[in-house]
Amino acid sequence: MRVRYAETDTMGVVYYANYFVWFEVARCDLLRAVGATYRELEARGVLLPVIEAHCEFRDPARYDDDLEIATTGALLSPVRVEFRYEVVRQADRTLLATGRTVHAAVDGQGRPRRLPADVREVLA
Amino acid sequence: MRVRYAETDTMGVVYYANYFVWFEVARCDLLRAVGATYRELEARGVLLPVIEAHCEFRDPARYDDDLEIATTGALLSPVRVEFRYEVVRQADRTLLATGRTVHAAVDGQGRPRRLPADVREVLA
């Protein structure tokens, strides 16, 4: 993932809220890699709204930096899943930030809904 | 409207795409002022997707600037509306940018749909 100019701010570094956008890209890539795109989950009636988000910022990312986001997912319960993220600058392997998001599995009406078995399996 | 830190970039000025976000805020405020919020329009089955957007940038806006956006709307046809924008910095009344968006009036399936008569009237 390469830092976009739009993602920087007057301090010359990446605006902090954008790390959460990257987290979303990273967890969707993870789901895709295990065979369950978020778009398909939605089509199957499962949404995964964020109910908690956290990030610690160690070193700033700058425009045009090449970043890597290592992501892992884990079931907290049949209706709750957690993702963890590490943002690393590729050039020197510096750890820039670590984060965590927790998601509720719900249906279109916002009611709790168990994650499909195949998704639970790959995230277990 | 006050410039947010998130809206600036490494150059220390507002990132150009954000002017289009402000235009959206300005045209929604205009609709609200004439008694037709965009939310209500949606509830009545009328969407106004942008089909054309244009902006000319004269002078950059910076973090914390107080801006004013003068907006006018005009019907191009019963299914097409145009908004024009002037972004002015309040402190010294400098004109920072001028813009224009054109919108199609469509229903939920994307088919052309006449704007409600009351909205057509106020925009005429």
Added chain:
Amino acid sequence: MRVRYAETDTMGVVYYANYFVWFEVARCDLLRAVGATYRELEARGVLLPVIEAHCEFRDPARYDDDLEIATTGALLSPVRVEFRYEVVRQADRTLLATGRTVHAAVDGQGRPRRLPADVREVLA
């Protein structure tokens, strides 16, 4: 603060990263209210990059919602400050989210720098 269309996503609710943008607006408003705009702080050589950000999401905000963000600031040390946020929907006073950011006070080179005495006082 009124929810912008740009801030919503396909789920029809506000995209989670935008709460952190609002937090920034809220803490800058707080600083302004106590007589210390962030822009002036920067001019005095003090930057306040975020080193930790957290948010819990209870109920989603939607397009055009009127929101209120109650914000408090507290010194954690002479070079560290914390802000806490509560996002409330004005129409029904529902608490939508609570959050927290921690900031390091640094100079232009990123070295720790004590917050000016007048700012420390109002945040104490």
Added chain:
Amino acid sequence: MRVRYAETDTMGVVYYANYFVWFEVARCDLLRAVGATYRELEARGVLLPVIEAHCEFRDPARYDDDLEIATTGALLSPVRVEFRYEVVRQADRTLLATGRTVHAAVDGQGRPRRLPADVREVLA
């Protein structure tokens, strides 16, 4: 380029201002491909602020779509450059949008500055 969830809005399609963010990514990729990254240009004291931006939207992009942006650059004068963009959905080769940005070449103080000869050459 894959559409991010953050880039969609309540209508379920990509928010229009984000096309301009993609244009920026596309023109930076073009500069990189011809051996002149924007970061290096900045280091050489040349900035390329946008002075005009235009986009026509034909068909909406949706979450998770794979998009391709064909970009060409052309010198309008030694201190002015234009980029043109075509956004195509890869799955069915549909043209979703066409756009155009014009940029002034300036130095750090905002004064006109001729583009370096090597960049002028590749964009001619």
